[in-house]
Amino acid sequence: MSESIPHWLTKQANILPNYPAIELTDGTHVSFHDLEINSLSYARKLAAIGVEKGTHIGILSTNCLEMVYTIHAISYLGAVGVLLNTKLTDEELNFQLDDADVNILITNDRRNRNLRVKESYTFQQLETMEESSVSLQFHINFDDTFTIMYTSGTTGFPKGVVHTYGNHWWSAISSALNLGLNKDDKWLISLPLFHVSGLSTLMKSVIYGMPIFLMKKFDESMVHHAIMEKQITIVSVVTVMVQRLLERLGTENYPNSLRCFLLGGGPAPKVLLERAKEKGIPVFQSYGMTETTSQIVTLSAGDCLDKLGSAGKPLLPAQLKINNPGSDGVGEIVVKGPMVTPGYYKNQEANEKSFKDGWLYTGDLGSVDEQGFLYVVDRRTDLIISGGENIYPSEIENALMKMTEIKEAGVTRMEDDKWGYVPVAYVVLHSEITKEEIFAFLATQLAKYKLPKKVFFVEELPRNASNKLLRNKLKEL
Ligand code: ATP
Ligand code: MG
Structure with missing residues (x-):
């Protein structure tokens, strides 16, 4: 009833x-x-x-x-x-x-x-x-x-x-x-x-x-x-x-x-x-x-x-x-x-x-x-499997966000001949920083296989009407 x-x-x-x-x-x-x-x-x-x-x-x-x-x-x-x-x-x-x-x-x-x-x-x-x-x-x-x-x-x-x-x-x-x-x-x-x-x-x-x-x-x-x-x-x-x-x-x-x-x-x-x-x-x-x-x-x-x-x-x-x-x-x-x-x-x-x-x-x-x-x-859909290892984009994004120069970060996967998929990062900057500095910092934070293969500097990240990051649209940038 x-x-x-x-x-x-x-x-x-x-x-x-x-x-x-x-x-x-x-x-x-x-x-x-x-x-x-x-x-x-x-x-x-x-x-x-x-x-x-x-x-x-x-x-x-x-x-x-x-x-x-x-x-x-x-x-x-x-x-x-x-x-x-x-x-x-x-x-x-x-x-x-x-x-x-x-x-x-x-x-x-x-x-x-x-x-x-x-x-x-x-x-x-x-x-x-x-x-x-x-x-x-x-x-x-x-x-x-x-x-x-x-x-x-x-x-x-x-x-x-x-x-x-x-x-x-x-x-x-x-x-x-x-x-x-x-x-x-x-x-x-x-x-x-x-x-x-x-x-x-x-x-x-x-x-x-x-x-x-x-x-x-x-x-x-x-x-x-x-x-x-x-x-x-x-x-x-x-x-x-x-x-x-x-x-x-x-x-x-x-x-x-x-x-x-x-x-x-x-x-x-x-x-x-x-x-x-x-x-x-x-x-x-x-x-x-x-x-x-x-x-x-x-x-x-x-x-x-x-x-x-x-x-x-x-x-x-x-x-x-x-x-x-x-x-x-x-x-x-x-x-x-x-x-x-x-x-x-x-x-x-x-x-x-x-x-x-x-x-x-x-x-x-x-x-x-x-x-x-x-x-x-x-999210399950965002999981990156690289050489058999699970990589979570959010973990890499969190590491990037620890850098005060970085305002926003988004990570997605890219196809790779050797590993199947590898992570790549898109960042919006607060203030100037080089890619080398970013890679050097990430190396202190993440295991080697989790390090993004590439970092791209972008103006803004793709977001939906709820302001949520659209990771599947990152590659279009
Ligand atoms: P769609 O289902 O259409 O893809 P959406 O899942 O973003 O959109 P919402 O219902 O607004 O739609 O958001 C719920 C989602 O937000 C959760 O399924 C989860 O992915 C994320 N979320 C909520 N709370 C947390 C949290 N504490 N940590 C991480 N992610 C969270
Ligand atoms: Mg949902």
Whole structure:
């Protein structure tokens, strides 16, 4: 029997009516009561433009209150929200709109776009609609689909990940069981709500009854000021944000109220974690993906000292194993848990490849130490096999990043008559340095067979709309 609970937002509006649900940088506070009223109004207006139970509605928006109302509104209608990345090109968006069977689009995107969708409304247009007197649903059914969100497309075509209400619920609960929940918690989101880390934090707000401090986008000065002055306790971050915040912080220190930087989305260079440690910033390194509705493995700040570079242990309801480990203990990371998606939307091929006996085969390589700490190594598709030895590009990139002259580094494989494949490196420089100096430094860091055969200086590295390095495009440079 499928589980069902009273609607989480309506419940919070009843328990904590006047408590802030959302704070904005301009000082606006939206209470849980007002959040419910506005979301219900949006639900009735969406019904007026034809959104009903099961409708796939595209949401193409940067972070704003209207987007939040729309997301909650669809849960009162039983519609499915397809969250779209505003940085995508028309062609990329059209692929996702078709693939996810979207009929109606709601947007705050002002670009002159050419999108293949039957109907499209701005939030302003939606707000002028008469509310329709539909009957709304005040229960959350855990097995129902709430959202569809595409993977970043780092290894190939983006895949539409289905998130049920149960996935969002368990993601929020698992995180609370790990990070704890304080009465005064306030979580800052500057990452987009169309990505899973932003959306999952929005859900935490209504599941915990916790205010979120919502920013339009990441701006290090604004985030810095918010942490200093707005009693922020938790901030979701990705690596580049930590880098820029640390620079902005300079010789200052954050107030004690800040208890967690939840770091996700990709690997973090050790040097950066060490610098954060020196500044007393509690960084919680994590591992997760769109498919796991944000983090599924997390390293507590306490363990961060001894286990630098590890992503931690699986959250309470989650399980993890390493499939087919090699002699170095590295194999594919396989995970299971109630926050893991039931599958990709209408993508049988990907589903057959990724899901077996209830386990998700992540396509990521990693190892687990005796105490159960996970070390993410790299993506399986990026592995370089050279003369029978496994070489992980991330290890070489990390070594390159230790040189202060190097701003960014990307490593991929090149065919080689003798070894099959060899690594080659592409670097963007901060300041001048010669290739000889780079090779000389790498020789002190890496075994001989891991040394890149060539180093290329480039202006920038190829990245996708999520700013992730596209290693398979490096060769085109
Ligand atoms: P696609 O699946 O379309 O190729 P993607 O995997 O980049 O894109 P996301 O779901 O946004 O899409 O990213 C999840 C991936 O990010 C993980 O599978 C992993 O490769 C990487 N990642 C996440 N956390 C970490 C981490 N702590 N260390 C290393 N890599 C990480
Ligand atoms: Mg992926």
